[in-house]
Amino acid sequence: MSLRKFLTSKTFFIQLAIAIGIIIVLVFAMMKWLSVTTNHGEEITVPNLSKLSVELAEEKLAALDLEYVLLDTTEYQNEFPKFSVVKQDPIAGSKVKQGRKIYININSDSYRDIVMPDLIEQTLRQAEPTLRALGLELGSKTYKPYLGKDMVLEMRYKGKLLKAGDKIPKASKIDLVLGDGKVGFEEEQEEVIPTDNLDEEF
Numbered sequence: 330m331s332l333r334k335f336l337t338s339k340t341f342f343i344q345l346a347i348a349i350g351i352i353i354v355l356v357f358a359m360m361k362w363l364s365v366t367t368n369h370g371e372e373i374t375v376p377n378l379s380k381l382s383v384e385l386a387e388e389k390l391a392a393l394d395l396e397y398v399l400l401d402t403t404e405y406q407n408e409f410p411k412f413s414v415v416k417q418d419p420i421a422g423s424k425v426k427q428g429r430k431i432y433i434n435i436n437s438d439s440y441r442d443i444v445m446p447d448l449i450e451q452t453l454r455q456a457e458p459t460l461r462a463l464g465l466e467l468g469s470k471t472y473k474p475y476l477g478k479d480m481v482l483e484m485r486y487k488g489k490l491l492k493a494g495d496k497i498p499k500a501s502k503i504d505l506v507l508g509d510g511k512v513g514f515e516e517e518q519e520e521v522i523p524t525d526n527l528d529e530e531f
Contacts, residue, residue: 377421378414378433386414386433394427405437407500412436440464440499445484447493453479453507460503468502478510
């Protein structure tokens with residue numbers, strides 16, 4: 330049979346239909362396989378891990394077939410428990426696929442140390458913003474006799490006398506001893522030299 334007759338024969342069209350059918354079945358099977366392996370259309374809602382310990386966060390993610398990656402510890406934040414999750418990426422409520430990694434940052438266990446500045450002989454108005462800028466808090470204020478009103482005379486932390494350069498935890502309360510500006514000056518007693526009325530001798 331010549332090629333021309335074969336291409337126009339019933340046998341050719343039957344074989345062509347079979348081939349097209351096989352291709353369609355293969356394409357459908359491939360699409361189905363890709364859908365299963367990539368979880369197409371199946372999304373998981375990322376849970377809220379805030380304030381959870383690493384262990385509890387891991388359990389919560391594992392139950393959803395998600396994983397976690399610990400990135401780093403952050404500076405201590407007192408509104409979060411120690412070593413609890415402070416930040417996560419993706420954020421809670423995001424839609425992700427099965428097996429997705431959730432990146433977390435956890436809270437440190439304590440504040441970092443601050444180097445105490447030299448506030449001696451500064452005014453309270455100067456000292457207070459300096460403390461706040463460093464993450465410290467102004468504690469109690471006591472006064473003692475001194476010429477300069479509100480002049481810093483001593484710096485204390487939990488009763489301990491501080492000096493510039495000492496290290497203390499961030500967010501500590503610094504107590505200040507200030508001058509009351511009420512020191513008076515003792516009046517100098519003028520030395521009076523008594524003079525006798527001497528009769529002039531002529």
